[in-house]
Structures are given as structure tokens and as C-alpha cells.
Amino acid sequence: MTSSFKPLSQDLSHPSQGNWPLAIELKQVGKNFAARNGTLHFAALTDVDLQVRAGRILGVIGPSGAGKSTLIRLVNGLEKVSSGTLTLLGEDATHYSEKEWRSLRGKIGMIFQHFNLLSSRTVYDNIALPLEIQGYERKSIDARVRELLPLVGLEDKASHYPSELSGGQKQRVGIARALASKPNILLCDEATSALDPDTTKSILFLLKTINRQLGVTILVITHEIPVIKDLCDDVAVIDQGRIIESGPVFDVFTNPKHAITARFVETVTHVEIPAHLVSVLQPEASARGAALVKITFTGQNATSPVISHLTNIIGADINIVAGRIDAISERPFGTLLVSVPAEPIVLQACQAAILALGLTQSLLGYLAPSHADARVYEWAEFLRTPKVVEA
Numbered sequence: 077m078t079s080s081f082k083p084l085s086q087d088l089s090h091p092s093q094g095n096w097p098l099a100i101e102l103k104q105v106g107k108n109f110a111a112r113n114g115t116l117h118f119a120a121l122t123d124v125d126l127q128v129r130a131g132r133i134l135g136v137i138g139p140s141g142a143g144k145s146t147l148i149r150l151v152n153g154l155e156k157v158s159s160g161t162l163t164l165l166g167e168d169a170t171h172y173s174e175k176e177w178r179s180l181r182g183k184i185g186m187i188f189q190h191f192n193l194l195s196s197r198t199v200y201d202n203i204a205l206p207l208e209i210q211g212y213e214r215k216s217i218d219a220r221v222r223e224l225l226p227l228v229g230l231e232d233k234a235s236h237y238p239s240e241l242s243g244g245q246k247q248r249v250g251i252a253r254a255l256a257s258k259p260n261i262l263l264c265d266e267a268t269s270a271l272d273p274d275t276t277k278s279i280l281f282l283l284k285t286i287n288r289q290l291g292v293t294i295l296v297i298t299h300e301i302p303v304i305k306d307l308c309d310d311v312a313v314i315d316q317g318r319i320i321e322s323g324p325v326f327d328v329f330t331n332p333k334h335a336i337t338a339r340f341v342e343t344v345t346h347v348e349i350p351a352h353l354v355s356v357l358q359p360e361a362s363a364r365g366a367a368l369v370k371i372t373f374t375g376q377n378a379t380s381p382v383i384s385h386l387t388n389i390i391g392a393d394i395n396i397v398a399g400r401i402d403a404i405s406e407r408p409f410g411t412l413l414v415s416v417p418a419e420p421i422v423l424q425a426c427q428a429a430i431l432a433l434g435l436t437q438s439l440l441g442y443l444a445p446s447h448a449d450a451r452v453y454e455w456a457e458f459l460r461t462p463k464v465v466e467a
């Protein structure tokens with residue numbers, strides 16, 4: 077076997093440009109399971125259309141019982157489709173025999189939530205296992221394992237047993253084992269669900285590196301929205317066996333069409349109005365009060381210096397009340413809640429400036445001046461009032 081691995085780098089720009097071929101395609105796929113009484117059928121998947129272009133990362137997200145595991149089990153041949161067609165790497169695999177699946181499986185690697193390592197084998201031997209099964213010579217197996225160990229950051233753990241590894245290290249072994257036969261496709265079934273947030277981040281970074289540097293197409297199923305946000309290029313939302321929404325992650329996250337998608341997305345994009353303001357928010361402006369405005373930053377406009385424009389150019393007193401700026405599919409996205417003077421001319425100028433900067437805004441309500449603000453206004457009034465100087 078020859079090496080196709082390049083050293084790791086921080087450059088994770090996308091290699092898949094233009095109209096690359098489809099690595100995975102499901103057309104009108106249905107999957108029925110026999111119900112308990114043996115007569116009725118339970119439809120776990122209905123009319124599923126899904127396309128994963130070569131070199132991209134697609135995440136399928138949905139609530140428990142939605143059909144995610146069933147979907148991935150169809151793609152690795154553990155279950156057969158009941159209707160529709162399944163095309164893998166350009167070949168119609170809908171009616172593949174077990175023998176045909178065995179030869180295809182070398183091109184499809186899989187990693188699991190609970191790692192599925194053999195406890196009696198060392199890290200080295202776990203990674204070597206699929207190559208031994210495929211009958212490779214010991215020398216080429218050794219070359220391949222020694223190439224994979226540094227890729228997943230486990231050079232110093234080759235002789236350790238799974239019981240001596242952390243969860244993140246076990247998943248790295250799982251990833252190396254899945255890559256052993258140089259697959260074109262990597263399937264991930266809840267690969268980070270058993271890991272803590274920091275370890276999840278490092279595993280997602282490793283998966284992205286594998287995709288960007290080796291060009292491996294990745295299909296991820298998950299119920300964790302950060303996995304979609306930090307790893308995937310495209311997303312499909314599944315509910316009750318049907319794909320209800322799909323598209324590039326940035327587009328779906330910033331403009332969800334379906335209520336279930338909106339609920340998932342809300343956990344990473346939503347900014348709460350602070351509790352102490354919710355109770356005092358009013359529908360009408362009051363004298364010297366403020367307007368609460370939500371500003372949404374997307375894509376290239378996300379870096380607009382909006383606050384400094386509003387304060388320096390318009391001269392408005394802006395107070396940041398809450399906010400979050402994040403990256404979705406490596407593109408900035410954020411929301412800021414700001415209070416702006418409710419005086420109509422100032423508020424309108426601010427709203428026009430926000431729109432001119434290419435950002436979106438909405439008026440959430442009005443706030444009465446705080447006690448401290450009222451005191452400041454009183455003092456300003458006092459200073460402006462001409463004083464009678466006694467002779």
C-alpha cells in the first residue's frame with residue numbers, strides 16, 4: 077500500500093469545489109420493519125431523498141426514534157432498503173448480495189458511539205484488524221498502522237489496551253481502524269455522543285482534517301447540534317422517518333423553515349432577552365426611554381463595525397444587552413441585543429444605518445429609563461437650566 081496521507085495542518089479549507097460526483101445517493105427510499113403481530117409494517121423511513129457529494133460532510137440530525145440509525149444501517153448494508161434506490165460511489169447497491177457488500181465495505185469505514193474496540197487487542201492490533209481480515213501481508217499492515225497512529229495522535233499508545241485509554245483516545249483508535257483500508261466514505265453513528273465537550277471538539281477537528289486532507293466523504297448522524305455546526309458542510313433534518321429540510325448548514329441554520337429545525341437551531345443561535353428586562357419591556361416608547369433592538373449578523377456582513385458606527389457617526393448611546401457571535405460552517409453568524417435611545421429621529425437613523433451595513437434588525441420593544449438614567453437626565457437638565465445669579 078502506498079501512502080496518500082499528508083501531514084496535519086490548520087488549513088481546513090474545503091477541497092470539494094464545483095460539481096463533484098455523488099458518493100451516496102438515496103432516492104425515494106423506504107424502510108419497513110415487521111410489526112410485533114407480524115402482519116402490519118412499521119415505516120421507519122419514508123420517501124427519503126438524500127445526496128452526499130464526494131468530499132463533503134453531511135450531517136443528519138433528528139430527535140430520538142426519527143430513523144437516523146436505520147438510515148446509516150442502510151448505507152453500510154446492515155439493513156436492506158424496502159423501496160427506492162441506494163447508489164454508492166456511482167454503483168447501484170440497492171440489491172447487492174452479501175458478497176458484493178463485502179467487497180464494497182473496504183471503501184466504507186464506520187465509527188460508533190461506543191467505539192466497538194476489542195478489549196483483548198492492543199491499539200496497534202485493533203487498527204490492524206480489518207487489514208488482517210482482508211488478508212494483507214504483515215509488512216504492509218505494519219506500514220499502514222504506523223502511518224495511521226500519528227494521524228490520530230496515538231503514536232505513544234500503540235501497545236496500550238482499550239481499558240488503558242480515555243474515551244477520546246478510544247474513538248481515535250476507532251477512527252484509525254475505520255481508515256485502515258483507505259475508504260472513500262466514512263460513516264459516523266453518534267461518534268461523539270459518549271464524549272465530553274472538549275474531547276468532542278478534538279474529535280470533530282480530527283474528522284474535519286481527515287475530510288479536508290484526505291478527501292474522505294463523511295456521513296454523520298447525530299442528535300447534537302454542535303456536531304452539525306462545527307463539522308458539517310450540509311445538513312438534513314429527519315423526523316418520523318422523513319427528511320423535512322436539507323441544505324448547506326449555514327443556510328439552514330440562519331433561515332430554518334421547519335419548526336423542528338428551528339428548535340434545534342435555536343440552541344446555537346438564539347439569544348435570550350435577559351430576565352430582568354423581559355418583565356419591564358413595553359410596547360410603547362416612554363420619554364427618555366430606550367428601544368431594544370435585535371441585530372443579526374450573517375456571512376460577510378457579520379464583521380461590520382456596527383456599534384462603533386452607531387456611536388461615533390450617529391452619536392447614539394448604544395448599550396449591548398446580550399449577544400453571541402459564533403461560526404457556522406466556518407462563516408460568522410451572530411445576534412446582538414442592544415438598547416438604543418427611543419427618540420424617534422435617533423432610533424430611525426440607527427435602524428437605517430444597521431440596514432445600510434447589510435445586517436438585519438428587529439425592534440423587540442421599549443424600556444423605560446432606569447432610575448440611574450433618570451438621575452443623569454435630571455442632572456443634565458439642572459446644568460442646562462439658566463441659574464439666577466443673585467446680586
Ligand SMILES: Nc1ncnc2c1ncn2[C@@H]1O[C@H](COP(=O)(O)OP(=O)(O)OP(=O)(O)O)[C@@H](O)[C@H]1O
Nearest residue numbers: 109110118120139140141142143144145146147299
Ligand atoms: N429492527 C427493528 N425492528 C423494528 N423496529 C425498528 C427496528 N430498528 C428500528 N426500529 C424502529 O424504527 C424507528 C427508528 O429507529 P432508529 O434506531 O433508526 O432511530 P434513531 O433516530 O437512531 O433514534 P436514537 O436517536 O434514539 O438513536 C424507531 O421507532 C425504532 O423502534
Ligand SMILES: [Mg+2]
Nearest residue numbers: 141144145146
Ligand atoms: Mg440511533
